[in-house]
Each structure stands twice: as structure tokens, then as C-alpha cells.
Amino acid sequence: MNPLIQGLATIILGVGGCIGYFYASNLLLDKVLYPAKGPNIASNIRRANIIRPWLFIFPALLVLTVYLAYPVVGSAYRSLFNRSGDEFIALGNYVALLESPEFRRSFLNNALWAIFVPVMSVTAGLIAAQLSDTLKWGNIAKSLIFMPMAISFVGASLIWKFVYAVDSDIGLINAVLAGLFGAGPIDVIQIPFWNNFFLMFILVWIQTGFAMVILSAALRGIPEETIEAAILDGANPFQIFFRIKMPQIFSTIVVVWTTITVASLKIFDIVYAMTGGNFGTEILPSYMMSFMFRDDGRATSVALVIMIIVLPVMISNIRQAQKELR
Amino acid sequence: MENIAGKKPALSWAKNVAMATMVLIWVIPTLGLLVSSFRDRDQISATGWWQAMLPVELTARARTGTEATPEGGLYRVEGVIFDDEEAQSYFSGTPGDISAFGIRGAEPTAYPAGTTADLGDGETLTVNADGSYVWITPEEPGNRGQRVYFAAESPPKLTLDNYRTVLSGDNMGRAFLNTLTVAIPATIIPILVAAFAAYSLAWMEFPIRGLLIAGIVGLLVVPIQLALVPVLNLHNEIGVGQSFVGIWLAHTGFGMPLAVYLLRNYMAGLPRDIIECARVDGATDFQIFTKIILPLSLPALASFAIFQFLWTWNDLLVAKVFLPSADEAKVMTVKIADDLLGSRGGDWGILAAAAFVSIAVPLGVFFSLQRFLVRGLLAGSVK
Amino acid sequence: MANLSLKNVEKTYGGAVTVLEDIDLEIETGELIVFVGPSGCGKSTLLRMIAGLERITGGELEIDGTVVNDVPPAQRGIAMVFQSYALYPHMSVRDNMSFALKIAKMPKAEIDERVNRAAKILQLDAYLDRLPKALSGGQRQRVAIGRSIVRDPKVYLFDEPLSNLDASLRVATRIEIAQLKESMPDSTMIYVTHDQVEAMTLASRIVVLAGGGIAQVGTPLELYEKPENEFVAQFIGSPAMNLITGEVIQTGAETHVRTKDGGEAISTVPTLPEDLGKTVNIGVRPEDLVAISGDGPFLYHGKVNITEALGEVTILYFHPDAEGTDPVIAKLPGIHKSMRGVDVKLTADPDKVHIFEDGQSLLYRDRPRKRITAGVH
Numbered sequence A: 001m002n003p004l005i006q007g008l009a010t011i012i013l014g015v016g017g018c019i020g021y022f023y024a025s026n027l028l029l030d031k032v033l034y035p036a037k038g039p040n041i042a043s044n045i046r047r048a049n050i051i052r053p054w055l056f057i058f059p060a061l062l063v064l065t066v067y068l069a070y071p072v073v074g075s076a077y078r079s080l081f082n083r084s085g086d087e088f089i090a091l092g093n094y095v096a097l098l099e100s101p102e103f104r105r106s107f108l109n110n111a112l113w114a115i116f117v118p119v120m121s122v123t124a125g126l127i128a129a130q131l132s133d134t135l136k137w138g139n140i141a142k143s144l145i146f147m148p149m150a151i152s153f154v155g156a157s158l159i160w161k162f163v164y165a166v167d168s169d170i171g172l173i174n175a176v177l178a179g180l181f182g183a184g185p186i187d188v189i190q191i192p193f194w195n196n197f198f199l200m201f202i203l204v205w206i207q208t209g210f211a212m213v214i215l216s217a218a219l220r221g222i223p224e225e226t227i228e229a230a231i232l233d234g235a236n237p238f239q240i241f242f243r244i245k246m247p248q249i250f251s252t253i254v255v256v257w258t259t260i261t262v263a264s265l266k267i268f269d270i271v272y273a274m275t276g277g278n279f280g281t282e283i284l285p286s287y288m289m290s291f292m293f294r295d296d297g298r299a300t301s302v303a304l305v306i307m308i309i310v311l312p313v314m315i316s317n318i319r320q321a322q323k324e325l326r
Numbered sequence B: 001m002e003n004i005a006g007k008k009p010a011l012s013w014a015k016n017v018a019m020a021t022m023v024l025i026w027v028i029p030t031l032g033l034l035v036s037s038f039r040d041r042d043q044i045s046a047t048g049w050w051q052a053m054l055p056v057e058l059t060a061r062a063r064t065g066t067e068a069t070p071e072g073g074l075y076r077v078e079g080v081i082f083d084d085e086e087a088q089s090y091f092s093g094t095p096g097d098i099s100a101f102g103i104r105g106a107e108p109t110a111y112p113a114g115t116t117a118d119l120g121d122g123e124t125l126t127v128n129a130d131g132s133y134v135w136i137t138p139e140e141p142g143n144r145g146q147r148v149y150f151a152a153e154s155p156p157k158l159t160l161d162n163y164r165t166v167l168s169g170d171n172m173g174r175a176f177l178n179t180l181t182v183a184i185p186a187t188i189i190p191i192l193v194a195a196f197a198a199y200s201l202a203w204m205e206f207p208i209r210g211l212l213i214a215g216i217v218g219l220l221v222v223p224i225q226l227a228l229v230p231v232l233n234l235h236n237e238i239g240v241g242q243s244f245v246g247i248w249l250a251h252t253g254f255g256m257p258l259a260v261y262l263l264r265n266y267m268a269g270l271p272r273d274i275i276e277c278a279r280v281d282g283a284t285d286f287q288i289f290t291k292i293i294l295p296l297s298l299p300a301l302a303s304f305a306i307f308q309f310l311w312t313w314n315d316l317l318v319a320k321v322f323l324p325s326a327d328e329a330k331v332m333t334v335k336i337a338d339d340l341l342g343s344r345g346g347d348w349g350i351l352a353a354a355a356f357v358s359i360a361v362p363l364g365v366f367f368s369l370q371r372f373l374v375r376g377l378l379a380g381s382v383k
Numbered sequence C: 001m002a003n004l005s006l007k008n009v010e011k012t013y014g015g016a017v018t019v020l021e022d023i024d025l026e027i028e029t030g031e032l033i034v035f036v037g038p039s040g041c042g043k044s045t046l047l048r049m050i051a052g053l054e055r056i057t058g059g060e061l062e063i064d065g066t067v068v069n070d071v072p073p074a075q076r077g078i079a080m081v082f083q084s085y086a087l088y089p090h091m092s093v094r095d096n097m098s099f100a101l102k103i104a105k106m107p108k109a110e111i112d113e114r115v116n117r118a119a120k121i122l123q124l125d126a127y128l129d130r131l132p133k134a135l136s137g138g139q140r141q142r143v144a145i146g147r148s149i150v151r152d153p154k155v156y157l158f159d160e161p162l163s164n165l166d167a168s169l170r171v172a173t174r175i176e177i178a179q180l181k182e183s184m185p186d187s188t189m190i191y192v193t194h195d196q197v198e199a200m201t202l203a204s205r206i207v208v209l210a211g212g213g214i215a216q217v218g219t220p221l222e223l224y225e226k227p228e229n230e231f232v233a234q235f236i237g238s239p240a241m242n243l244i245t246g247e248v249i250q251t252g253a254e255t256h257v258r259t260k261d262g263g264e265a266i267s268t269v270p271t272l273p274e275d276l277g278k279t280v281n282i283g284v285r286p287e288d289l290v291a292i293s294g295d296g297p298f299l300y301h302g303k304v305n306i307t308e309a310l311g312e313v314t315i316l317y318f319h320p321d322a323e324g325t326d327p328v329i330a331k332l333p334g335i336h337k338s339m340r341g342v343d344v345k346l347t348a349d350p351d352k353v354h355i356f357e358d359g360q361s362l363l364y365r366d367r368p369r370k371r372i373t374a375g376v377h
């Protein structure tokens, strides 16, 4: 029970501390530093208002810097040193990576993930959104497809371990194979190359609900009149979908697509839980984890490779944000 | 759209089927896990979970009795095999007919019921379908009966044993508590910090505001793997080390970009007039924030809270790195991934129950608060 | 309770876009000033600068003789009613009305008293515990007004407060505002509107804004009867004033202008000898035109193109003189049928005929000319 009490104490302390910080710092600003009274009330208020945004944003900025911005820089730096961190080896770690066949395999597998998962999730999500919006029981269907979102990657892996199990009395796939085709049991997790897709499908299973929820909102946001006009123009449902609806929700599709791409580049848990990176299913994050605590130079250089792959998405995200601000 | 003239009913039929298929693919795996978690270990290995409601043919092990009656130089032992305690332990109710029996574990169903097995040296064993047996042996049995294996149908059996095992043994209860201890502070603290930042980014004017927003959006895609090594080193240096405090801070940091981004988008969408009106009414920024913005942003706050809670509850990576690897500090995901998937890899019932224990809370949260989750998601990505 | 004075006030966005400049305006205690002008001319901007919601980038704003350019909104003693009402959706009507007072740490008893008094005036007593979403549009508007009343401000600011209401409710609320003003003769109010009727009926003075500046300030009747320039002449009144080009043929206390199509306009606007021969526009309101028969002198003569019989009046649209010019419009009392294609001669009372040279009325020839670039509504 000790950690529970400790947890409770921290919640109170942390939350109290946060509120206390914001409250006290504001009070200090308004009552002590630049009180809103006296002869220079106007300039006091103006000065206080220049400082206040920084009070509000400071804690967030601090954790962002320490936990994200600094690590980007720190990792880049650390990746230039050897295993123990005392010898500068420039790009040595990266060269070693390029020469390592496991790295190449992880890289290619990761590329597969980054392509296959978004394609499948967005397609399935779009189909689910389109279907569920016109059905009476659509909301229940949506809720069920969205459900895996709540399940941890590890939990999801376990669920699918059951489905993929070799024993035809446990694994649904082998049961179907045996029941319908009389085929012998296969271990889908060990089929070279294709096993990757069985792992990826787990992530698709999780992410489809997310894609569906957002795309379905976007679909519903399409002005009804444009669709009615298309019906009057004689378009069939497929034409309406591909020529009228899709273009109008294109920007939303892009958002969903990039979000899922980033998620599939960062994924680690599924591979770790399903195969531990064996049978040729290694991906960069799990490859990196295999160096964690053993060779930080190598681990950080892998992390940086991941970062570099994500970079284009990041830049386009920033561009988008700046456009929105205008 | 439904009442457009001349619409083909066939199409809507196809739609229903397609949707149903998809829903089934999405639900069946979880359902399988749920059903399996309530099944008995022997039943799981005997039939698939989809047959959980049907009787299972089990192979049981038993010993005959030892009360022998001499009979022409031989000894005759009679009885009913189901009376044996070991045999009973296999069956949850009244067992069905015996279909076959055997005397060696390697061939448990070597002889059909009702036939007589020749054990050599004049020793024979007959087991009938109703469980009665006759064992004839040349030597006096002593205090150990003859080993018998037999196959009989057992009625379906659902139990809570797996859950009992998971929750009592193996520190799983402890892991559950640990997960809670990680998830709750790691949900509340980031929300508070992010809400203030989001307000200032949405409604206060200061020089590099645009730059900061862009920066935060950029950090949204930083893979946290990148942060693990440097942050852990930092934690070690400042004395936080691998501890709960460390993981709270880490989750706060890693969740911050999404929190600020979602909340800022939502707050920026609140009507400008209302905020200006409060300003004219004399409210300070702090008052505007607590009295106007926070109550109005409740949907977004709730949604992010759900998100962050699910994410911290479900997380494996951060927990593996920032918590000590000692067993009493493990959270459920680590426990399942490391211990159960490894050592208990074959014990499906336990695995299933463990998985369900770990996803029960998030699922509960998810289904009860789904509305908020969706609303917040939309505020973040559909403009 | 307060007089406002704007001196050379200017608003520039990002150093490049100038929305308002050279705004000079004196507002006396107890006035109800209405800002009108075409959309986008800066009415809201000016109001928000007075409120302190928008920084003043040039010039000075004084309230009661103190420069308040840098005083935050809450300290200016103003209250504002927004077009969208801006009610706090999560607070009851009572909480909405008392929010500002609570922030000012007023004693509870006094808050209650003020809220109840305002609620009584605005007939909101029955709704005090409701949330805004459970109110009708008119009731919400009254809450928004009530919220400013309880603060007892020096200056009330209204930004198109009635534009979200339907036509009949708008009339009713307009009358309520007029009564409210009457019951608080000392309060100063500034009111932005698109609606001419609102402007004409409520205002003690109207400020016409156009093209980034003030086109004219005056009482409603001054603007109607003696517009300073063509812009104001055409902006006030509906349908807009007719402008007909002509040449001055006689000057003095009475001016004669010969129009292009042979008509002759007589105006009581005085002119100087040097004006003789100048090209000017004469302006006549449609409702001042009178149809005449016979061969006497006429001001305008043309073929009717369209008639709109509204019952109490009939509006005649004449064939335009040339491509792209505005048609002359006449508003005749009573019902006139089958006028299409008929030749009509029109004349007008010399008192009602305006003369504009280069856009500026000759009545105000000494006043500096306003640059008005924006088009007419």
C-alpha cells in the first residue's frame, strides 16, 4: 500500500504545487511587483501584462525543454561518442549502423510499417466511417471498432497472440485453416517476411477506430447540398464518394495519415511483446531498445535515425501550424 | 439521404453485411480473450474458445482402488473410476460416458470402453462406458492401485480461477496498484500545466507566441525513444533515478505537446466576445482563466485526461525505462510482457485473465467517457 | 456622467494597414452617439478602441479629461454589449449579471440589490436562475444589457446589439433601449449599427464613418437635411439621394443648375459669382420629387422603367441616362399603376435641392474636404 499512499501524496503535492505556483506568482505580480494602483497604474498594468504570459507558460516550457527539446540535442551529441561515452568517435556509430545487417532489416521493416499501417488504417477507417454513417446501428459499430484504442499495445498483442496461436484449439486462424481446408498448423509469427504484416495488422486494428472517428466527423461536415447536387447530376455512389466527398475531406485525411505514420514509426510494444524482434521482425525502436543500457552511443544514434525519418512530417506540421495562425 | 427516391435496397443490405463483417473482425479477438480467461486450463487446451459452451472431451488420469478379492490365485479389484479423487478433479460436473481408456500416459485412449486390456503376466483391466472397471492382477495390489487414463466428456466449465491466480499470486495485484500510482498523477499534472500554457498561447499577446506554437507542434512528433537515454541520465544525475517521481515527470513531459496542442486549439475556438466581455468586466487573466476558460474547456480537458490516462496506463516503454526493474515496482504492462509472456507463455488461461485485468480499467474508462474522447479528438484535428 | 474626447485617433494594423485615421470627436455627457457606415469601415474597431480592447496606435482618447490610452478596459468605467451577447454560457443569468461586481469585490447585499433592480427594469426577474441557453434571443440581449447596467458605468458601448434579433423583436428592443436611455439621462452611450432606422430614432448625434475617417457628425435631421458630402447624402435615407450632373447657370441666394437633359434645378443653396459655369451634381431625395404635368419648367424628365407599388408610396425607377449610371428614383405618395414606359416630368422644392461640387456640399464650402474613398453601400 505504500506506493498508493505515496501516489496520493504526490497527486496532492503535485496538483497543489501547480495551482500554488500559478496562484502565487500571479499574486506576486499583481500585488507586489506591479500593483494596479497608485500613480503609475497604467504602466504597472502594462508591465504586468507583459510578464504574465510567461508565468503561465513557464512550467510547460520547462518540461518541454527538459523532456523533449534537450533530448533531441543531447541524443544527437551522445550519438557521436562510443559505448561508454568517453571517446568521441564522430559518425562511428552511424557507420556501424549502416554496416549492420540487422539495422538494415529494421530500417526496411520500419519503412514497411510506415507505409502499410497508415494505408490500411485510413482505408479501413474511411470504409467504416462511410458505412456506419448510413446505418441505424452505426453508432454501436463505431464504438466497437473504436474500442481497441483503449487497449494497450501489450494487451492487443496478447489478444492477437491468441488468434495467431499455432495450436488449432486456441488460434482462430489455424482453427479455420484446419476446419475449412484441413491444412496443417502454421505459425504465422514465424513465416519469413509475411510475419511482419501479421504484426502490423495489430496496429491497424488499433488505429482504424481513430481514423474512423475523425474521418466520419469530416464526412458529416461535408455540405449536404454538394452531395445532393451530385446525385442530381447523376453520379453513382462510388463517384460521389471518390469525386465529391474524398476531395472535400482531403486535408483531414492528410492529418490522420501523418498522425498514424508517426505512431507506426514510434511503435515498439507490439514487436517486443509478439516476437521480441526475432524471426526478422526487428524494427528501429526495438532494435534501439536492444542497445539501451548496453551501448548508449549506438542506442541514441538509432533514435536519431528515427527522428530523421520523422523530420519531414514534423516540418510539414510546423508549416501547417504557422499557416493556421495567420 | 435515406429518403432519396429510387434508392436500391440491395445496396443497404450489402452495407449491413459489410459493416457486420468488419465489426466481427474487430470484436472477435477480444471476445476470444474474454471467453478464454474464464475457461479452465484443461478445457482451453482441449477445445477452442468458440466451443466453450459445448462439452469437452478430456483425458483424465486416475488410479483404481486397492480393495482386492482373491479369485483363483488372482486378485480382482472392482469399482467406479469416477470415485477416484484425482479423476474427479478433472470434471466440473457429472462426467459423460467414457469413450476409451489406456494405461500409459503416452497412449491414454488405447482401448475403447468396454474392452479388456491385457497388461501382460495375466493382468487385465476392463473399463466400461459408465466408469465401472474390473482389474485382475496376479499380485496383491498393496496400497497403490493401477494407473488408468481415460477420455470422457466433461460439461463446459467456466471459472474465476484464472483471475484468482492472476490477482493473488505473482505480484499482479501489486502491479495493478503500481499502474494506478503511475497513471493518476501522470494524468492530472500535465493537464494543469498544459491548460495554463494553452490559455496563454491562445488568448494572450506576447512577442514569440507564434514561434512557440510552431515549436510545440514540432515536438509533437519527436519519438520518445530519442528522449529515453538523455532523460534517464539526467534523472540519475539529479538524484531522481528510476522511481515513480521520475516516471511522473517523464509522462508529464512526453504528454505535454499533445496536451498543449489539443487544449490550445480548443481554447482558441472559444468566442472572442466572451473573453473580451470578461476583460471589460474587470477580470484579470487569472480570473478569466479560472472562471471562464476552464469551465468552458471542460470537454477538451476531459478528453485529454482520458487520452493521457489511457496512454500512461497502457504504456510499456516509458515504464520499462523509468521504473526500477525490481518486481515490486513493475506495472502491469511490464509484468505481462516480461513475466507472463515469457515464463507462462503456455498458460493461456492465466495470460488471458492477466490481459483482461490490465485492459479492464481502460475499457471501462473508454466506454463510459467515449463521448468526451471523441469531442476532444475532433477539436484537435478537424478545424 | 462622462464626456469623451478623441483627438487625432488612428488605428494601424502591423504598421501597414491603416483602418482609421484622424478621428476627432467630442462626445458630451448624456449623449447617445450612433456610429454608422459601410461594412468594414472601422466602426467596431473605433468602439473597441474606446473600450480598450484594441490598442490605440495614434492620437489620444480622453474620458473625463484624463488620457486613457493605456488604461485597461476594466478601469475605464465602460460597459460593452456585444453583438453576439457574449453571455457566459456556464453561468446563470444572475451570475452573468453579477460577475463584474464580484470581481470588483462589491458587498453581496449590494450586488443582489443591483442585480434585482436591473432585472426588474429589463423584466428578467423570472429568469434569473436560468442558463443563457434556456433563453430566447431577445431575453439574452436583455441580459447582456442588464449586465452592463448593474455596473453603472460612465459610458455604455453597444456593438450592433440588435442585429441578431428578428425584425419585430428588433423594433421592440430598440424602443426599450430608447426608454432605458431616457431613464438614465446622464449616461453616455455609443451605439454601432447598420440599421438606419435605429440610427435615426435613437441617436442624439450620428457619426458617419467612411473610408477610414469621419464623413460627418450631426443630429439625425442635420444629416438628412444638410448632408456635408455626397457620401453622407447617399448613405442616409432610403432609397438613396439622386445625383444629377449639371452646370451652374445662375448664382446668388438662389442657384440655378441646368441638367444635361434640359431640365433646370433651382436650389436655395447660395453660390458665389465665381461658381458660374461650374459642373456640379445636384442632389434630390426621391421623396422630395414631385410629378408635374404641362409644359412648365422641370428638374428631371424621363421614361419610367420599373415601378414598385408599396401601398402608401410608389417608387419609380427611370431608365438610366447611360450605361452604368444609377437610375433616377422618385418616391410618389399613393398608388400609381401602369406607369411603365410613361414619360414623367419631375420637379422639387428649391429648399430640398442640394448642390455638390466635387463631392462636397456647397453649403459647407469652408470645411476641409474629407477623403472618402470607400464606395457607397
Ligand SMILES: Nc1ncnc2c1ncn2[C@@H]1O[C@H](COP(=O)(O)OP(=O)(O)OP(=O)(O)O)[C@@H](O)[C@H]1O
Binding pocket: C013, C017, C019, C037, C038, C039, C040, C041, C042, C043, C044, C045, C046, C194
Ligand atoms: N487584425 C487585423 N489586421 C488587419 N486589418 C484588420 C484587422 N482587424 C480588422 N481589420 C480591418 O479593419 C477594418 C475595420 O473592421 P471593423 O470590424 O471595425 O469593421 P466594421 O465597421 O465594424 O464592419 P461591420 O459593419 O461589418 O461590423 C476592416 O476592413 C478589417 O478588414
Ligand SMILES: [Mg+2]
Binding pocket: C043, C044, C045
Ligand atoms: Mg463590426
